[in-house]
Amino acid sequence: MAELDMSETISAFQAQRPRLLQEHGAAWVVFISAEFKGAFREFDAAATFALDNFPDAQFLIRHTEEHVPHVPLVVVEAA
Amino acid sequence: MNTLSQAPGPLITIEGIVIDVIIHREPNATPADGVPAFLEHGAMIDTGASATCIDYRIAHALKLRQIDQRTIGTVGGPIQVAVFLGMLEIPQLGFKRLDRLFAPKIERINYSVLTGRSVLKEFVFTYDGPADVCHFARPQRPPDHDDFAS
Numbered sequence: 001m002a003e004l005d006m007s008e009t010i011s012a013f014q015a016q017r018p019r020l021l022q023e024h025g026a027a028w029v030v031f032i033s034a035e036f037k038g039a040f041r042e043f044d045a046a047a048t049f050a051l052d053n054f055p056d057a058q059f060l061i062r063h064t065e066e067h068v069p070h071v072p073l074v075v076v077e078a079a
Numbered sequence: 080m081n082t083l084s085q086a087p088g089p090l091i092t093i094e095g096i097v098i099d100v101i102i103h104r105e106p107n108a109t110p111a112d113g114v115p116a117f118l119e120h121g122a123m124i125d126t127g128a129s130a131t132c133i134d135y136r137i138a139h140a141l142k143l144r145q146i147d148q149r150t151i152g153t154v155g156g157p158i159q160v161a162v163f164l165g166m167l168e169i170p171q172l173g174f175k176r177l178d179r180l181f182a183p184k185i186e187r188i189n190y191s192v193l194t195g196r197s198v199l200k201e202f203v204f205t206y207d208g209p210a211d212v213c214h215f216a217r218p219q220r221p222p223d224h225d226d227f228a229s
Contacts, residue, residue, distance in 0.1 A: 003161040004145045044177040047146075047164055051105060061146045061164070061179070070152040071128045071181060071193060 009033055009060045021064045031060040039064075088217035091172060095211055097121045097190050102133060102180070103166035104141050114142050121190040122169075124204075124213060128195030131167060135182040137191060138163045143180065151181060158183060167198070172215055174198065 012034035020029055024039035028046035031037060032054060040046040043061065050059045103117040110116075118137055137143075138161070147162035160183045167178040178197065202215045 003148070006145070006148050010148070043179060047105075047177040050146075051107070051164075055107070059146060068152050068157070069129045069149060069181065071125075071130065071132050071183065071195065 091215040101168040122192035122194040123190040132193040134191040138182040
């Protein structure tokens, strides 16, 4: 299964992130393509909203304040 | 009095640092031939991980929905991973929730999942080194942070 390139949607999120932070604060946001669809306090609320309303769409869910996630223990397979 | 003894719920003790988890497909996922509804795996409890990680083969086997792609920090440097949506269940803890599942290519040892602070933030958690057991209890109030500044 090939992984998707979501860079276009992520770029839209990054471009709108200052406004989203101002309007919604710390929140999980849902994007479809470049379009903001909603903001939620909890991840599972954002995911449930997206699944209920856009079950066939490719959506992005990301937090407005999240920095680089850390997973120090991951040992990556050799290519 | 320590925080564990103040927790209102029962104290749950796990031997070692690997706990059984079940990764489910998203609710109402369209059934597909050869795609199981869930997979059971051992998950290492990893306080150093900010989020839940699964071996990418789990995401592929369950045909999970990709919801993001991120660069994450590891001991070997930053790597690009896909992020999937799935239901994470930890039966021993009574935990079941939609979660973000980061899917790097984990080199398997005796676990294929890392349970990080996105789950641990919901529990008062201690590790008893001499006994090699973990204790979990539900706190009196919900977490007041998202742990995103790390």
